[in-house]
Amino acid sequence: MQTNMFTQIKNQFATNDIIIKRKDLYKVEVAKERLFDLIKFIGNHYDYKTLNAITCTDWIEDGHFAITYMLTTLDRTSTFMVQTLINREDAHINSLVDDFAQSEIMERDLAEMYGIDFIGNKNLIELSLENWVHTPPLRREFDTLEFVNKHLTFREGRDDNIDTKKEAKRLRAIKKAEKEALKKAKEEAKAKEENQDGK
Amino acid sequence: MTEGFLQEQRTLEGDLNSENSHQNSVDFLMNWFRKRSIFVLAYGTGCGAIEMPPTFTSRYDAERLGIRGAATPRQADVIIVSGYCSYKTLRRIIRTYEQMSNPKYVLALGSCTVNGGMYWDSYNTIKKLEDYMPVDMYVNGCMPRPESILEGFIQLQKDIGNGKASSWQKYEENYEFYRKNQEAVLGEKVAPSYEADWYLYDGGL
Numbered sequence: 135m136q137t138n139m140f141t142q143i144k145n146q147f148a149t150n151d152i153i154i155k156r157k158d159l160y161k162v163e164v165a166k167e168r169l170f171d172l173i174k175f176i177g178n179h180y181d182y183k184t185l186n187a188i189t190c191t192d193w194i195e196d197g198h199f200a201i202t203y204m205l206t207t208l209d210r211t212s213t214f215m216v217q218t219l220i221n222r223e224d225a226h227i228n229s230l231v232d233d234f235a236q237s238e239i240m241e242r243d244l245a246e247m248y249g250i251d252f253i254g255n256k257n258l259i260e261l262s263l264e265n266w267v268h269t270p271p272l273r274r275e276f277d278t279l280e281f282v283n284k285h286l287t288f289r290e291g292r293d294d295n296i297d298t299k300k301e302a303k304r305l306r307a308i309k310k311a312e313k314e315a316l317k318k319a320k321e322e323a324k325a326k327e328e329n330q331d332g333k
Numbered sequence: 334m335t336e337g338f339l340q341e342q343r344t345l346e347g348d349l350n351s352e353n354s355h356q357n358s359v360d361f362l363m364n365w366f367r368k369r370s371i372f373v374l375a376y377g378t379g380c381g382a383i384e385m386p387p388t389f390t391s392r393y394d395a396e397r398l399g400i401r402g403a404a405t406p407r408q409a410d411v412i413i414v415s416g417y418c419s420y421k422t423l424r425r426i427i428r429t430y431e432q433m434s435n436p437k438y439v440l441a442l443g444s445c446t447v448n449g450g451m452y453w454d455s456y457n458t459i460k461k462l463e464d465y466m467p468v469d470m471y472v473n474g475c476m477p478r479p480e481s482i483l484e485g486f487i488q489l490q491k492d493i494g495n496g497k498a499s500s501w502q503k504y505e506e507n508y509e510f511y512r513k514n515q516e517a518v519l520g521e522k523v524a525p526s527y528e529a530d531w532y533l534y535d536g537g538l
Contacts, residue, residue, distance in 0.1 A: 285518065286460050288449070
């Protein structure tokens, strides 16, 4: 059945080979236009009817987002990852909300964190951030540290604040010197003893 | 003869002999009452909140020191900011703090309120609580154990007793400073709107 399913998907949706990540986890990459057909197809014919999650990976080097839909069978024995790539500059994709109601909040999350527009989702309002006007925070061009340095003040260190790395190095050097001195003293004592024995 | 009731009595009366010359008798008495009856707002703002139930229940039993929970801000004396504090939470904390009646005290728990802790480079948490609201007592640690929380409370009681804990006055006096800092991270609309989105959204209630 598995091979049959793989062949059908490959032929009908012109995808690459299906990757078997685990014996109960498969992954396929599909063109954006055929995405929803594929999701419907594996739902209707192979029982992948539960949408677990919609995730997004930011491939800034290649200039796209990889959006993955995780679908599980009703008996919870197998999961299918259906992935599609979208342009990260003009990030938009159709919403899945008509087929899976739970996708609304998942899409809302991605819209907030990556700035992706899910066309057809009417409730793309802020979810966990409030009044956020900067770059969506999970996009990789968003420099967290730079943002923090610009917008927030740090507490100044204490007067006796020490650089722990330097301090550790210094302590190690002292310990090493002590050890060597001890070793040297022992060797000297031994040599002395031997000399006395010889005499 | 140092056990039981006598010991307890001695502890209670111990403060009567301590140096409180800068306070007049009414202030001294008022502070003495206040420190023996601290109502803590039942509100947890971060992961440190998990240490509060054991502090207030039988294992550590904070009530033996006169510290107990309060249901609403208007009945509470102390608000505990327990752990990391995101902008969204900060908005609620400020709202809650401003609703509390004077005198009111702030106890900040955990490294995150001191210097950001492990969220030092997070875009969404504040790094220094005292920029946005006055703090009477910091209890550091990640997370502080109930013993530390009690230690913080006892120190706070001492400060209340000798009139040092007066952050609420500081908040009133330096309101512009705090407001400016609050607006810098929260925008001009500091108070939350309290409009739940599922009310507004088509298909909500």
